Amino acid sequence: MRSEISVEHSRVNVNRHEVAAFLKTVAQVTGSDRVHAGEEDRQAYSDQMGFDLARHEPSGAVAPRSVEELREVVLAANVHKVPLWPISRGKNFGYGGAAPVQAGAVVVDLSGLRRIHEIDEKRGVCVVEPGVGFYDLYDELTRRGHPLWLSVPGNAWGSVAGNALERGKGPQPYGDHGAQICGLEVMLPDGSLVRTGTGAMEGSATWHLSRDTYGPAWDQMFCQSNFGIVTRLGLWLMPAPEATLSVDYALPDASDLARGVDALYPLRQRGLIDHDPAWVSYVGIASFVGPRAQWYEGEGLLPEDVGASIRSQLGIGWWNSQLNFYGPEKVIRAKFEVVAEALAAQLGQRPEPRLWRQGDDFGASHAGIPSTRDMAMIDWYGGRGGHLGFSPILPADGARAQAQFESTRARFEAAGIDYYGAFSVGARAIININEILYDRDNAQMARAVPQLMDTLIADAAKEGYGEYRTHIDAMDTVAATQNYGVDASGVGAMGRLNGVLKDALDPHGILAPGKQGIWPARYRS
Known part of the structure; x- marks a missing residue:
């Protein structure tokens, strides 16, 4: 030391x-x-x-x-x-x-706190410490015969608890990871421990089974906050299904996003699709396959004719989506038929699905098997690669999605960055996940990327779209967009409320100053 x-x-x-x-x-x-x-x-x-x-x-x-x-x-x-x-x-x-x-x-x-406290196979619950990674939990579920399936993020190298607390996402039915939290043990900034939900009762029999509690529910107060350190987290997992059925859709043109979104969200809202499917741009898929130099070694933006060649070689569209169905085979086949008929009318496609049954190899199951495949995208430009996430939320509406895409793509191109975006379609809202890929040793990108991020945040705020998650560089900037009830000092009502809670729980201001733009009194001036 x-x-x-x-x-x-x-x-x-x-x-x-x-x-x-x-x-x-x-x-x-x-x-x-x-x-x-x-x-x-x-x-x-x-x-x-x-x-x-x-x-x-x-x-x-x-x-x-x-x-x-x-x-x-x-x-x-x-x-x-x-x-x-x-x-x-x-x-x-x-x-x-x-x-x-x-x-x-x-x-x-906290990576040394790696205990899996409980796996309740009957009720679909796990209880983990923050150091438990997706691979750790998957290995334990494998040892037990896969009674429960994980929902995993694109890069599953990290912590199960940490990802949920940051409201991470996955493309499975339980893919809203923050929403699956049920019952936390939290160390407050004074060193005391509190248990949320029904865990507030000593010897609670339902701590990780029900969110119905007496008084305020605090689980979400410790997501993306600096009010405490989570030392134990209960998470709901999906019971292993009898079968899965998967089907891929591709839209050929950049202008097709609107009809793709409008085709999916009503089906999601009605429960015919039980996960948030995403329309992913072709550069995103190509970045998992290999670096840009595999197709183009020139300067500037990826030319459209090269993009067309990439799509042809990979057999993909400009926008691409995969739908997955989980459950008894009769049920998922019936749901697929309804979905396929609706999408054939709207998208003019009826691709063949892939079926997986219990006992088959897991390859076609989308069983939430951890992977680091998505990290390949940071090699897109070569050199010391990196990426920055920009993820605003907008209404589930095709026209709005198309406008957001076109505006964002124009900003990417003005910055000299190839556009990579995805629109995760929920029942009522869309998360527009944009990956800004770059080479950290490129001086032009070093200047352009931070400016691009600030511009995108400002553009989204003008439309009434806030981010759900952001980079540490941008936390103050995004917090400032929460300007409802702004006072003479320029702080919104939410910022003032966060400040009151922060100062009450953490009077010395020791815990994660600045996280999500929440600063303790000792630093706010």
């Missing part, structure tokens, strides 16, 4: 002497091997896809192995007034990775 810590790029001042004293104190609790404060350590916990690592470089990291050790870390931070940045596994790529908003904060790495 190195005691001299230089912090030069903080938004606010972090006292390096207090940080050194804090790390010395917690080393006595965790052992010095769990305190990481060397130069390489600080870089390892920085944003590995950032253009300027120092912008969010922490002072170091500490890795407790138990709730008891975590409590001592939190108590010491209160004494020394040192800001902490808790992470589950630090794989929040595209949104900041393990890095804190505030440079100089100390990362609290």
